[in-house]
Amino acid sequence: MTNEQDRYRPTGASGRSANIGSGRVIEEQIIPLVEESLAIERRTVETGTVRVRTVLQTREEVARADIYRQAVSIEHVPINREISEVPEPWEDGEVLVIPVVEEVLVVEKRLMLREEIRVTRARQVDKVEQPVALRSMEAVVERQSRAGAKV
Template identity: 50%
Template sequence: MSDRPDDQTRPQTIPVVEEELRVGTREVETGRVRVRTVTREHEQAIDQALASVDVDVERIAIDREIHETPEVYDDGETLVIPVVEERLVVEKRLFLREEIHIRRRRTESRHQENITLRSQDVIVERETADGDPAGSSIAEGNAKQ
């Protein structure tokens, strides 16, 4: 500044400065990963008990007059189912014609068979940005089929 009189009467300009900040990102490849699976097979024997029920049907002739229809009943291992018919006589009568006896027998047998089970191992291989392998790891048994 000078000491001249006209300098003091003239307005002075003061610059105001403001800074702005811009933030951004950019992608940089630092490495790659390759994931693959290896399938293994092994045989495993199974031994399982299997149950079945066989039935014998026996028809027993009764041919006896009855007054009402008998109920189906269970006689231990035998299911008894009455079979009735109406016969025309001078009057209508109910006859027990026969009974059907059904016996149940439970049998057990063993079933053996070899089956093939498969499982997969996962192999992860990491590569650096220039394509060189950086190491690998194996996660065993992570993928079951």
């Protein structure tokens, strides 16, 4: 390249010359282009506030339950029979029989069954209803926006 050709070449550009025949020289120039880059920044912007409050609600319900209890009746049955040994208590169906013995002084000593105590158990079911206060809590959220801010 000649100095005359360097004069037309931009700074930082590179060029080539080509001879196309008839004595004409075509100059090819490469021109650097500008490149843009992107930078992203974040910032926090308050758009509004919220207020959360709780509300306590009470409702009445009836609690239902079965309550079991036993009623006991006691019956004394006189026997007055002589026995040779002390009998153990036993159950006759739903009845618990407890023998009561006594030693009686005679010319000789003998065991006399004086009575039996009979204990009968009867199971009863009573239905009970009792009002009960049950509470539940709800959260209420109220959004408050700043003037001019989009919510």
